[in-house]
Amino acid sequence: MNIVEPVQRNRIHPYKFNLWIAIGSMLMMFAGLTSAYIVKRNQSNWVDYELPAAFWFSTAAMILSSVTLILAKRSFKEKAMQAYRRYVFVTLILGTLFVLLQVYGFSTMWKSGLTHNSTVSVSFLYVIVGLHALHVAGGLVALILLALKAFNSKVKTYSSIPVELVATYWHFVDLLWIYLLVFLVMIR
Amino acid sequence: MSSVVSLHGTTTHHAHDDHHGHQHESFISKYVFSMDHKTISKQFLITGIFWAFVGGLFSVIFRLQLGYPDATFPFLEDLLGHWAKGGKLSPDFYYALVTMHGTILVFFVLTAGLSGTFSNFLIPLQVGARDMASPLLNMLSYWFFFIASIILLSSLFVQTGPASGGWTVYPPLSALGDASDGSKIGMDLWLVSMAMFIVSQLLAGLNYITTILNMRTKGMSMTRLPLTIWALFFTAVLGVLSFPVLLSGAVLLLFDRNLGTSFFLSDIVVAGKILPNEGGSAILFQHLFWFLGHPEVYIIILPAMGMASEIIAVNSRKPIFGYMAMVGSMFAITILAFLVWAHHMFVTGLNPFLGAIFVLLTLLIAVPSAIKVFNWITTIWRGNIRFTPGMICSIGFVSLFISGGLTGIFLGNAALDIHLHDTYFVIAHFHIVMGVSAFFGMFAGVYHWFPKMYGRYMNNTLAYIHIWATLIGAYLIFWPMHYTGFAGMPRRYFDYSGWESFKMFTGLNEFITIVAIIVFAVQLLFVFNFFYSIFKGRKVTDPNPWKATSLEWTTPINPGHGNWPGEIPEVHRWAYDYGKDGKDFIPQTTPVGADESKGH
Numbered sequence A: 001m002n003i004v005e006p007v008q009r010n011r012i013h014p015y016k017f018n019l020w021i022a023i024g025s026m027l028m029m030f031a032g033l034t035s036a037y038i039v040k041r042n043q044s045n046w047v048d049y050e051l052p053a054a055f056w057f058s059t060a061a062m063i064l065s066s067v068t069l070i071l072a073k074r075s076f077k078e079k080a081m082q083a084y085r086r087y088v089f090v091t092l093i094l095g096t097l098f099v100l101l102q103v104y105g106f107s108t109m110w111k112s113g114l115t116h117n118s119t120v121s122v123s124f125l126y127v128i129v130g131l132h133a134l135h136v137a138g139g140l141v142a143l144i145l146l147a148l149k150a151f152n153s154k155v156k157t158y159s160s161i162p163v164e165l166v167a168t169y170w171h172f173v174d175l176l177w178i179y180l181l182v183f184l185v186m187i188r
Numbered sequence B: 001m002s003s004v005v006s007l008h009g010t011t012t013h014h015a016h017d018d019h020h021g022h023q024h025e026s027f028i029s030k031y032v033f034s035m036d037h038k039t040i041s042k043q044f045l046i047t048g049i050f051w052a053f054v055g056g057l058f059s060v061i062f063r064l065q066l067g068y069p070d071a072t073f074p075f076l077e078d079l080l081g082h083w084a085k086g087g088k089l090s091p092d093f094y095y096a097l098v099t100m101h102g103t104i105l106v107f108f109v110l111t112a113g114l115s116g117t118f119s120n121f122l123i124p125l126q127v128g129a130r131d132m133a134s135p136l137l138n139m140l141s142y143w144f145f146f147i148a149s150i151i152l153l154s155s156l157f158v159q160t161g162p163a164s165g166g167w168t169v170y171p172p173l174s175a176l177g178d179a180s181d182g183s184k185i186g187m188d189l190w191l192v193s194m195a196m197f198i199v200s201q202l203l204a205g206l207n208y209i210t211t212i213l214n215m216r217t218k219g220m221s222m223t224r225l226p227l228t229i230w231a232l233f234f235t236a237v238l239g240v241l242s243f244p245v246l247l248s249g250a251v252l253l254l255f256d257r258n259l260g261t262s263f264f265l266s267d268i269v270v271a272g273k274i275l276p277n278e279g280g281s282a283i284l285f286q287h288l289f290w291f292l293g294h295p296e297v298y299i300i301i302l303p304a305m306g307m308a309s310e311i312i313a314v315n316s317r318k319p320i321f322g323y324m325a326m327v328g329s330m331f332a333i334t335i336l337a338f339l340v341w342a343h344h345m346f347v348t349g350l351n352p353f354l355g356a357i358f359v360l361l362t363l364l365i366a367v368p369s370a371i372k373v374f375n376w377i378t379t380i381w382r383g384n385i386r387f388t389p390g391m392i393c394s395i396g397f398v399s400l401f402i403s404g405g406l407t408g409i410f411l412g413n414a415a416l417d418i419h420l421h422d423t424y425f426v427i428a429h430f431h432i433v434m435g436v437s438a439f440f441g442m443f444a445g446v447y448h449w450f451p452k453m454y455g456r457y458m459n460n461t462l463a464y465i466h467i468w469a470t471l472i473g474a475y476l477i478f479w480p481m482h483y484t485g486f487a488g489m490p491r492r493y494f495d496y497s498g499w500e501s502f503k504m505f506t507g508l509n510e511f512i513t514i515v516a517i518i519v520f521a522v523q524l525l526f527v528f529n530f531f532y533s534i535f536k537g538r539k540v541t542d543p544n545p546w547k548a549t550s551l552e553w554t555t556p557i558n559p560g561h562g563n564w565p566g567e568i569p570e571v572h573r574w575a576y577d578y579g580k581d582g583k584d585f586i587p588q589t590t591p592v593g594a595d596e597s598k599g600h
Helices: A014-041 A054-077 A081-111 A120-151 A161-186 B027-032 B037-067 B074-087 B091-127 B135-155 B185-214 B227-258 B282-316 B323-337 B352-364 B366-380 B389-411 B414-420 B424-454 B460-486 B500-536
Strands: B003-005 B011-013
Touching (some): A014 A120, B037 B074, B091 B135, B091 B227, B091 B282, B227 B282, B282 B366, B352 B366, B352 B414, B366 B389, B389 B414, B389 B424, B424 B500
16 A cells, blocks of 8 residues: 555546435335245236236337437537427426326226236236336426426526436436336236 | 535535534534534434433343243333233233334344444545535435334334334234234334335435545545445445335335235134235245345444454554455455345245255355454454453454354254244344344444544443443343253243243243343443533543544544545555554555555
């Protein structure tokens, strides 16, 4: 330890770092739930079920929203504030659409008799997809705050940190949904 | 504010002076909703002490029942009302007491009270940061813990009493409200409290990790970090990755309890009534629980290991032996912690082949543990030892860790575990290896860093009485339990006097109870010493009273928010330059001299 090594500090903003670790933590919760699903799947009296069609449309909305958020971030960095506002707004709409479609999907399942406590496999679906939707709802709150700031002409925004944080989180819930969907389709 | 976010997303630190930003702080913002990591640390510590008192008192009450199963204690009725009619503890409340004792000590004292206190206090001070990465999240972490505390405390006052299915809350007992009084509202409150607690731990863990990786001062490379920081880092990693899994288990259990799902329930008959639940598995909960539950024991012990390493080096006036081996062994423990959970489940019908794998992985933990013990002893070996209270606690920690660790090798063995599981042998094992030894790590930390926390010393005489009585007492309490456990005495029974085979232990059980009461009384001495010294202790006059190298001793005796009045000091060497080149110690802030010998 005799040589002084220049340590590069703050390579990544502490808030972003915090978010990445939080993402790791959230992943562990879903890993716990999906592995419980696999364990349960391999036991007797497991009843298979069909995923509601609404989930496919919600997936499309989710992917599109990620794309619009990428565009929003790019616009922000290029200081094209008009385009930025537009893209944030569209993302917000698509995100809300996603949550509504998930709720609609559940309601069609419910009507066909697959209620949350009808069988363990369906109970798992409600819990896993429901918890994911809650995470998306959390992202929506962040998006709303971002949009309020973007449309308020009195607030001058210079820092790209909030946009980047929201974008990272949003892409995470997007990818998490795709993982969950593939998982639910594959594990049967 | 200790830092501002600039245009380019980097953090610039502002120099603090005594007048900057402090004069407007009200009592509320300074002591209650404080964002200063040092104040938050003290909040965790004092809340932890409160819980340790409550949890310890519970153990004294149920030990009275175990030591004197036929006696009545009228004061118990005054204290507990209908739970101790005629001065005799009711069996239901006995179970509630052991459940609460476990929950409180494992989570609220040895997790929040231990790593909450010392991660908060030491991380910014020892890595050279003004505060945590996000002081706001840090403050929230304490207040989530506070809410969790209030909820758990309130469960003590509901009509049907607190949760009573054991601290592991296995279903079906925990999933069915009709199963017992303690499975009713008390169990819901337990789960909600635990969910709040998990949020608190996650918020805290994020901050600890980010601060260590991202906010170190100039020159503080990872290999120059004191071992306390490494230990607290691995603790945080374990918490962040394992607590969410418990959260998922708790969510599923809440669904089973309140929304009629059957994740953990199947084919159950309660009081002659067949329940409609089909298709669940109670074992599934055990997997989810122990996937947290086992890392949890390392969450408890790693901070103690880190603090003991630091305190032993400082008070032996020698560099820590095998620094990288210490880091490596903690890393190995962290990895293995995630791969051994099923050794708590050898007798659940686990596939014996799977069991054999878990035996191997479990026994592997003996290797990094032995490396650590070896390094502590070689650090002390031929050192210029100062027997400060912190040092004696650290040595006590090593002693307890060896004693308790060795019995872990017995229990990690599936064949032996079939006989030993759920007996007092298990109680003896984990109380010594992670209960009392983690407490010794915590005491060591308090005695050692008290001068930094409050600018005063604790009373040494009271400290020595406390430490020796606790160490001897702990062995007297738990050593005999190895024998009763070997003889097959099961844990969690209300009364053993009904069994012919356990009658021979009546005297031993009474003896354990007497010692437990004495040890509890001695802890009050510590509590008195702690609070008395905050206000009346001898004042610290030397900013570096232990002649230590690490950064926390370069701050003023009573550091303000921001820790250093001027610039944050730069680091030029590792934290263990003791006795180098004939010098007693060289602080981390001293530049390396041209004529200094190479290496360490």
